[in-house]
Amino acid sequence: MPPYLTLKNNTYYFRQSIPAELRPLIGKREIKKSLGQSYPAAVRECKRYALLADNLIAEARTRLDAMPVDPLSSQGIRRTHLVTLNEVTPELETQLGNLVRASLLDTDRRKRIAGMTTEEFEEYGEHIDQAITALRKQLAMGLVEPMLESTRIFLIGRGYVPEFSESDWRKIAYVATQANLEAYEGIRKRHEGAIVGEDKAEILPSQFIAQNASKAVATTDDTISWQMLYDIWDKECERRENTRASYLAAMNLFSAFCSKNPTEVTREDALAFRDFLRDEKKLAPGTIANKLGFVGTLFATGRDSPTLVKRLPENPFADIKVKRAQRGTAGEKRQPFTDAELKMIFNSPIYTEHKRPAGGAGEACAWIPAIAYLTGMRLEEIATLTKKQFQVDAKGNHYIHILDGKNENSADRDVPIHPELIRAGLLEYVRSCHDRLFPKVKSKDEVQSASFSKWWARHLDRLGISAKSKVFHSFRHLFKDLCRNARIEDAVIDQICGHEPGTVGGKYGAGRRVDVLAEELQRVIPPVSLPKIMVK
The missing domain is CATH 1.10.150 (DNA polymerase; domain 1)
Known part of the structure; x- marks a missing residue:
């Protein structure tokens, strides 16, 4: 069963636990919905509720992250994105130098506020003199090595990942050595009774504070775009x-x-x-x-x-009802093409006379249906294919690498190319392409295949295939039937088609190898052979 789907007393339920830290914001420990007693309907509803639950949890996570926290608490450190430093810029030199001086002078000020005995005062004075002597010698000789580790710790402690070259490491360590000497010279003046203030110049910002002090979105005026x-x-x-x-x-x-x-x-x-x-x-x-x-x-x-x-007012888009159209209703669900309809499609002038009708996007009108017929791929997946997606494994099996998936949680997959497609000339056509296989398939909408889909509906009508249950997606239904008739197990079919496994165990691992899928697919015997497709 899909994740979060459970069965109790002949009734299916969607159940998803809410992370402990988000429960106060959401107001419950678990999201639970009754899905009825029909397994197919429960699976569909489970996926819908899973998306809604993910959105609810993501929104709560956003609100939690927007709440200021102690920057140096475990939560603050955990949610801070460390900033990589690749070079030592003049700005970095200035900010680090200011940070080192301010840190040492502040430590000294706290020590004096706490008070010292005469003995502690004298020992502290000796420490100051020894530090100044050592730092002057290091600075004069360019001995920056003693300062390398403390400089690295300073940067990491402010939320940075230093990735410097050797020369840049020496440069920043020299800056730190100089800042140490300047700070200790100020500390010695204090030890002699002088007033030495702490420079308020800009110091290297702490990423822990910068990223966690507030996550709220700031606006400069009343306009929300x-x-x-x-x-x-x-x-x-x-x-x-x-x-x-x-x-x-x-x-x-x-x-x-x-x-x-x-x-x-x-x-x-x-x-x-x-x-x-x-x-x-x-x-x-x-x-x-x-x-x-x-x-x-x-x-x-x-x-x-x-x-x-x-x-912002209440969401005006919430709970808007969209009535379903007549096409695709329960009595007329998408159905696979029959053998007679396949003959009508693949014996049309597109294949027998090499016609390329207007709206069919050139070679797309011939190859897109053929590919869908024997791969089960979705229309958008085929319409956006590129040459580099056609690959060969170590055993010589040709396959198509499908990029991403239809849904946010779906993954890439590999679809073996059926021998009938190779015989029809698909690989020769791919070799003739530059990048996209079907560059003429495009739409102003975000779905590139939208215009082609409308042309296909008109094409079916011209062929006399007018049933509302027969659409381009009928190829995908047909492919699954062909695989089942070849006695290919459902898990293999799901992997080829890009459907989510039906069990938790099915989600483990990367799936079957291409050579295994190719061997299985060879058992599929097309009811109608593809003609040799010639490029016009």
């Missing part, structure tokens, strides 16, 4: 590039539709945007829900900021 909300969201945690692109595209689309800044957006504006996506953009219900969710998440991120929450 969408870009500001996006930047806050983007800095919460590591984001995949395709995730950033999706959120940014949704944000730009809404800001173009509605010129208001976030503080002025109303529920009516959000609902009007939903209708615009449905009626004007003609987007699918799932895509509409995603875009509304993306913009709503940016809004919610702003409301989690202590400095912005009072200036």
Whole structure:
């Protein structure tokens, strides 16, 4: 079963524990939801609740990190990102010198405030004289080695990782030696009764203090922009590039539709945007829900900021309903192509007469369906393929390395190339490409294959395949059936298709090797052979 899915008394439940440090912020120890008694439905709902729970925990983590802590406490040290220093700049020399002098003079001041006996005063005076004599000799001779380790400790103690060349190490150690001598000369004047103040010049900042004193987002005026909300969201945690692109595209689309800044957006504006996506953009219900969710998440991120929450209204995108379209309803779920429909597709003029219709993006109209037929890859994965993704293992098996996955938690995978695709000429076509296999497949949307998907729907209609259950994704359903008919185990099919393993144990390890997958895939016998695909 998927993670967080449990079964009790014939009912499935989603259960995810909340980290102990976040429980006071969320107000509970565990997130628990009843998912009913249908396993397939429970799996779908479990994944949805897992995403919601991850967002809830991430938001709580952001609020926790925004709370100031003792910079030198274990928590402060743990959440500080150490800054790497690669060279000794004049600014670093000045700041380190000021830090060394200020530290020694402050230690001396505290010692005198605490008081000394006559004996301690005399011993301390001898120590000062000996230190000055030694430091003057070291400075005169350039003997900086005794100061190297203490300088390194100074830098590390301020939250830095020094990675200097040998010459830079000598330079910074010389600065520290000089600062030590200047400090001790000031300490001796104090020992003689003179007043020596402590320089308030800028010292090397502590990263522990700089990063932990406050995590709140500062604003200079009353204007809150969408870009500001996006930047806050983007800095919460590591984001995949395709995730950033999706959120940014949704944000730009809404800001173009509605010129208001976030503080002025109303529920009516959000609902009007939903209708615009449905009626004007003609987007699918799932895509509409995603875009509304993306913009709503940016809004919610702003409301989690202590400095912005009072200036933002309640999230106008929360709980907006998106009605499902007729296509793809329960009675007409996506179905695999039949053998007769495959013959219609691969005996069309695209393959028999080398036609390349307008909207089919050149060679894409021939190769994208063929690749989907015998790899089970998603349309977007195929549409964005590049030449370097086609690789060969040590045993000579050709495969496609799929970059990233459809979801935030999915990983890269390797898909072996079926012999029928090689016979059809796929490798020859790949060798003829420069970078992208299908550069003419592009869209203004963040989904590059959006325009091709619309063309494919029109193409099926022209072929007489008009059932609403038959879409491009039907190839993926067909591929899974072909693998099952070849008696390939589900775990192998899931690995090739990029589906999450159904058990906890299935998530261990890197999966089967390419040669094992290739051997399994050779058992798949296509019901309709691919023609030799000639490049026009």
